[in-house]
Amino acid sequence: MNETNAVSLIRNKLFIYFFLTLLASTLSVSFYLFTVNWYVVDELQLEAKLGLVFFASSVPRLVFMLIGGAIADRVNKATVMLLSDLTKGLLLVAVIVLLLVDLFSIGILIGLSFVFGLLDAFFWPSSSSLMPSLVSRDQLTRANSIVQTTQRASTIIGPLLAGLVIGFGSYEVMFAFVSAMLLLAAIVDLIIRKNVSYDQDELNESSSVWHNIKEGFAYLKQSPFMLALMLSSVSMNLFLSGPMQVGLPLFARDILNGDEFTYSLLSGMLGVGTLVGALLIGVLNVRQKRGMVALTGIMLLGLFMVAFSLTDSLLLSLMFISLIGLVISTIDVPIISAIQAHTEKKYIGRMMSLMSFASMGLIPVSYLLTSFLISLGLTIDTILLSSSVCLMVVGVFVLVFAKSLRTVN
Template identity: 30%
Template sequence: MPSTPSTPSASTPEPASTPARPAPPGLWRDPDFRGLWTGQTASQLGEHASLVVLPLFAVLTLHASPGELGVLRAVGQAPILMLSLFVGAWVDRWRTRTTMVLTDLGRALALGAAAVAGLFGLLGLPALLVLAFTVGALSVFFDVAYQASVVRLVPRDQLVRANSALEGSRSAAQIGGPALGGTLVSLLSAPIAAAWSALFFALSFLSIRRIRRAESIPERAEHSPRVWRRIHEGLRFVTGDTVLRTVCLASAAFQFSFAALMTVYLLFLPRELHLSATVVGLALTAAGPGALLGSLLAARLPRRFGYGKVLVCAAAVGDGIFLCVPALHGSSAATITALLAIGFVFGCGGQLVNVTIMAVRQTVTPATMQGRTAATITFVGMGTTPLGSLLGGYLAQEWGLRTSLLTTAAAMLLSPALMSLSPLARMDRDLPPSPDAPQTATHAKH
């Protein structure tokens, strides 16, 4: 499900996109899109590396307990719950390029400082908690801004291709990030691994700065709505739309269960299966090639079989594959091969869902509401992850790793079940009409 790794002001006609210009002959000939794609790739690579580095450092170096690991993951995810709605209201009135550049710079500085602290032996659990919260907060700004920027940079008829390309970049990051993070922690140290993540965020900063297309900032009315009213407008818009409401519920179910599962999974691999940090990184990396394939399939399958069928089937297969993990024992080649296959299937199914859902969401949302809609869905969906991480740590401590893993894997199937009972499952081969399009007879019929 999308992170799931939007809406506008009612008082003024906000031009959330730039002045119209002829569509470029292709996405890759557009230097602005290339800058966004390169920056997104580097940013995701740094983020996925750090998501492995910090927990592995806590488990292998600080010997963190299951409860402490759950707290660390929850602290890193807490900004989603605390900030998403505010960020969505702000991003709709800011230049997305400026937001992404500043957050990349902030994450690079935070991880760079952590690397220096680690080299001097000052990177303890309290410092990790502060670092995780800081990087998580900045990531909320970046994620909402880049999702809103896609609609401003790309013509509507190329949204699926653009999202497929961007999700493909995230897949590439999933391939290299966990493997790089696990290998650096295993062979060198967590501070060195953190420094590498900082370099990737710096590369993203430089790439996104290359975007030259001017963005129109909405003029502020003399009595423009306060932030709370804008947040309320976003919440009301999402809850009032059946498709977006279903996306929220399914995303919340998935993210809660997946956060709990990953907390247990990161303990299960090194402590129950006795895998090294490098192998753990490889197991997590397996989702990357699968997600890369999922991105390619997402540009074709929905138009052939229908958006609804692809969403439900991909979610059911991708989420259900984790039910196989508790049956594994030992660190044999067969176990490692099975983990790689499971990660590949999960990545492929998850990416199909991510790309398809994002295209549907962007299509049914007015241009002036993109930031708040993305933030509202992020708040409802990803906002459950801190609670899921805490639950995963509690279950691992009280029930044992194998039982907890089976329970959390089964809970992930609630997400495709919710989608199968909603209008999402009945969507055909064509996307719904855009609310920004002229109201033709066909649109009125829809």
């Protein structure tokens, strides 16, 4: 990374290559999820099996995430990205063949989702930990903002484009499009692999993967600010994911007395808010007090969730949910940048995977807990209000007791 310290992001060829491959990967994920979901519901008419597809992709992603982080610290990270994109692209070519001969079944789809989840468990720790090798430390926040903006935008644009391709074309055309994107991403990964070099002491090839994982936990335990970051991330996903994802359609129907259009408006404004937040953080390029920025964001997130839970006005609901989306990005980007900036390079893959593991691990729990509370007869606005208060309590606790996070840049 000798040259990137003095080169702006727009002129940093390695970062541009990284941006292109990540754009292809994130859009392909958005396209794939929409296409698979609609194929199960519309073509196979097996709505009850859709949960199995989600389960098949989420479990390996969670279980193998720590191994993926250890692998990312042992080899060239672009190599992992290359193998993941290439394998996915080739698998989708096989899917097109199965569709053409009418042999694409729900069982094959569940198996495919499992493999995709497994590959993601290795791809994302490698891609997120590659950034410090491409840009200088003072550019990390802006670079991560661009990445987050790309990912947020793909969740908004992806379903729209996929719907148009399927509507005017076919499932075969859609899968061919996704496969082509992934294969092109693999070519770009190869270019990055040839241009990113690692010092031998940055890699951990001599010890076992299990030893690398244990080293990662030991490194985490001796870092108070990293532990505080983990607690903040875990709390966000426990108190936010379930109430927002499970509760949003219920809020649209029961609190706002709306329909599917109301739900789509709420979802759309949440996406717009996260996109604007990522852009704002990128423009400001926050480099100082990133921990304090994240903590302030958590407190604001709790306040906006309280306001959202207490309103029955569509206009106010749209305003508050867009603000919720905005502060989510102002929390995520500084946290990721702080980890990348303050972690030794030989540990960065494991730290990013531990962060993902900590946050993802409680998402299913949050879903189940929200569903359980609904089954007990609690209204969704009550659940949202309670979650907001819990999130703010955690924010105050971390703010008071985690001095290392308050002061970290």
